Amino acid sequence: MNYVSIIIPFVGGLGMFIYGMQIMAQGLENAAGSKMKTLLEALTKNKFFGVLLGALITAVIQSSSATTVMVVGFVNAGIMNLTQAMGVIMGANIGTTVTGWLVSSVEWAKFLSPGNIAPIAVMAGVIVMLTGKRRSTKDIASIIIGFGLLFIGITTMSSAVAPLEESEGFRNIFVTLGHNPFLGIIAGAVVTAVIQSSSASVGILQSLAAAGLVPFNAAVYIIMGQNIGTCVTAIMSSIGAKKTAKTAAIMHLLFNIIGTIIFSIAGILFFAVINPQAGLGMITQTEISTVHTIFNIGTTVILFPVSDWIIKLAKKIEKEDKTEVEDNKVLLDERMLETPGIALQSVVSEVCRMGRIVKGTMDKSKSVMFTKDYQNILDIKEEENTVDGLCRGISNYVIKLNSLSINEKEHQHIASLLQIISDIERVSDYCENISEFAETLKERKTMFSDVGSKELKEMIEVCADSFRYAVEALEEHSKEKALKVIEKESQADELEIRLRAEHMKRLAKNQCNTDAGIVFLDALVCLERISDHSRNIAEEILTITA
Structure with a gap:
């Protein structure tokens, strides 16, 4: 098997997927503009409202990593306290599931088949961009073009890995990940940490699933690992920030690790004891979106009542500095320019x-x-x-x-x-x-x-x-x-x-x-x-x- 002919189009498809996601997010963000600012102004100490806000902003900018990096920046700037940050972090995990549902829509909404809609979307977007005069019109064009490129990217990835369906060795890798939860979680975390986007990482998993390569149990553990891997971006962004901002990054990591532990135990019990056969079947793109959503919403529901304990634990780990902000320090973070x-x-x-x-x-x-x-x-x-x-x-x-x-x-x-x-x-x-x-x-x-x-x-x-x-x-x-x-x-x-x-x-x-x-x-x-x-x-x- 010629792996070069698989890797090159796969990497190209991944690049197109990420680029499409970014320009669609930029268009959505520009179109939302002041509305996002108004939402931030309305933020209160009510964590439930923070969850909704985090989910909405992440759905708009298509990246939980970007949202949590912003949260670290806000905490560093003194605009947001840790209680508010906790709510937004929980919501960000929910909002990031939107991209997965967009990708899987090719299964549950046949008329959205990438072969039909992606080229039309890109062409329509280009026409709107070339003929439109107003800035708002060009933002809409970016959204349409990004949407099309995202679908073209996922189709290219799926087509590239299709020959691997015949590779017994490659299939065995995923079987091993399904039988060993720890390896599955590590694999998901490493891939996501490398590309610094859980949405893109889920997109890769969905492209492999479209080729019939991923067992259900392996996908579940990989998805949990992806949520841990996405914390790397926020942790890296907190380097050099105040201790309170580092505490916010640790809160994000703790939230996802605790959620992974809870659902890993549930997964092991289900696949090893209750219904071993359920984990052996191949997972679909829609089922990946469903698992991803259940995991993120379930983690939020379970941990929301004890979120204050997570904040306290993060403070103990980081030994948060309670000293006042120096007046002469400019509390503006370059990360928020994103x-x-x-x-x-x-x-x-x-x-x-x-x-x-x-x-x-x-x-x-x-x-x-x-x-x-x-x-x-x-x-x-x-x-x-x-x-x-x-x-x-x-x-x-x-x-x-x-x-x-x-x-x-x-x-x-x-x-x-x-x-x-x-x-x-x-x-x-x-x-x-x-x-x-x-x-x-x-x-x-x-x-x-x-x-x-x-x-x-x-x-x-x-x-x-x-x-x-x-x-x-x-x-x-x-x-x-x-x-x-x-x-x-x-x-x-x-x-x-x-x-x-x-x-x-x-x-x-x-x-x-x-x-x-x-x-x-x-x-x-x-x-x-x-x-x-x-x-x-x-x-x-x-x-x-x-």
Whole structure:
């Protein structure tokens, strides 16, 4: 038997299958876009909702490995806690069964025969892509083309391995895997770990099953091993991440190992004791999809009530670090760029965190010119350095995100976020200027008059409220808060003009200290510009939420 003539088309078919799966997933993801982002925003500590979310996202992006890698990234970024992550991981295992059902549809839906539908799908997709002008139309074309290529790939693999049906040695390999559960599990895990896709690994198994090569018992153990092998991607992605993210990867591994142990015991009892003949018959593609689905849903149902114990066990294994996240570290993960719609939401979360840090700086600035507290002056300067670092890190990440395949609305959202990042950073700069004014007053041992202090406090309150509303509008996507910012900014403009005029009158009458008077005027300028930048943020939010 010429094995080269089998291996080459098989590898080519596998490549086409994986490529078709990827471009179909990319098209689905682009089409879903903001809907996936909205789903993530709605995520709560309710693990059941997390299961549904994980299943849905995995069904869209066609890869449980990609979903769990994203989960590791979210945990690493502090966007998701381990309880939420556990739910999404369980759901991801269910969502990954969709590809298997697509492949097996050639058996239970004869009209979907690859020979009939795949070439038509590819041609139709190409026509739509060449003639379509809108981005959404091209996304639909990608879905159709990917669907067709996926079927062509599985057909090529099945055709390539068909001659192996006559190979007694090859058939004996699968018979051995069926009689030895441990070897079957190892085989499934190794193949999946190598190609880093359980969907593709199941596709390979289905192509062998189509050639009548795989006994039922061997397929069951291989499928369980495939679920363990898919954990390798998430574990590799957690290298270099925080301990909490590594804990999430270990949770995924534990979940699949425990599920495999439970179902392996059930499988051994069934095939060895209850019905030995059931394991000897050849399995079909549809039966593989059924076994894969039963295993993943069954594992979730069994382990869902004890999922908190799995989290605790993972924490003990990893010895999770409970220390707080460092403010100056940019919590954005390159892994999430694989899913731009969700990566965009992680950027929004990080920009909100940057805004909260500056809001804290603004709160310190409200009193520092009157108290001249040295520790507050140092804290403001330190926080400004932190914000500078965050600004650079987030901006670099956003630029990478902007170069990916995203829709026009997401490009506009990114442009608005870059402007918001710049405005928040400028507010931080002005807070540092205010701390320097406090240093000047302290060094020169001078202070504002009672009238000057009262007026400046009034201006500070208005401008601080303006920025506070801007940050809240960003966090809550609130048009009402954004409109309040604009109202406060107008009030700050009027106040700045009035206070400047009154202060000039006092200076002319020698009613205040000259050094303090200069600081007063400079402070008015800084505060008024803080309100200007707050208004800029509000206007960008109104653009995003329009």
